[in-house]
Amino acid sequence: MRAGLWNRIRDNVWPRMGMRRYGSYLRKRVMRLSASPHAIAAGVASGAAVSMFPLIGLHFLLGFVLAFATRGNMIAAAIGTVWGNPLTFPFFFAASYAVGDWLTGGGGGISASEGQQLEATGAHLSHGLFSEGFGAVWPTFKTMMIGGLPMAILVFGVFYIVVRTVVTRFRAIRQARFKRKHPELRQPAQSSTN
Template identity: 30%
Template structure:
């Protein structure tokens, strides 16, 4: 296959590269930045897509961030590819502070109390919710009794506060990234257009200079033709 990797990665390598990509996060950031700046679209639509992707990083829909970012970009007339790139604002280095901020904000807005135990037991509540889904799926085909306690606890203590609390910081981060990226993209695209225009002008001037030389020295051109014909 054309797009198949030559070196197959093991599950351990895939997981390790998700936490720390090959070449480091700095190189991955510059790669994403380079790809975004070269998108063939208007700076406004690209910046809106980046804002949508950054906002999506503050939502609890892990595993579906690409889908959510694409839908949001579509709704606000943003560039979908830029939105997908913007979701990389959420990564293993930022998920913890994003999660803490979203949970604190959500509990504050809902009038509930945020405790440190909520963050320390976050993975346990995730595991409990996943365990409930698995066990209740088996209960549909066996004699097991469905138990939704872990999933309900996860929804009320983690998912719903995270969902509500991520709106405000997500909007702030998305708007800030929009206004930061817009002038940068405009400047980059203008410089790129200027370089392309200068290159075409150089080619045009070179062609005109060759045409002028052939007009001002027609005898030399004829002599060159006669020489070529004599060689034949």
């Protein structure tokens, strides 16, 4: 494997600049987008919400579709999909499965017999996923999709409220700072005439 390809793969899993600086960079990118607070919040929320579904490889496309439907910003949607990454997917998918299992009448967790069944299914799949077809993973996939829907709605709502609040405050602070630096640009007070 070429060094360039390896570096790109590594940077997608763990950014070279570190997670804290990468998060700060993404936050600044979102704050400086030239869209309305609603468009930015809806875009980021769309990208984050679709990360709850086990559709790896389709999150960008689904984020763009949801952002379009909610009149969100497409760049913000792409940034929002960063919420789903190789470090967070195991937690999201486990939670999606638990919620889906609970919604379909299961206990919301994995019992000992289900654990043995999943272990046997995993061993079976490792020896012939392509020979068995999609039917072998369909029950688990369906449960995760069912559980992913309420989680996506919750994540969308939380991200929308937080991002819209932060963007609105950031713009108000930036506008006030600009007015303090450039008092000559203030509108002259209109005098009232009778």
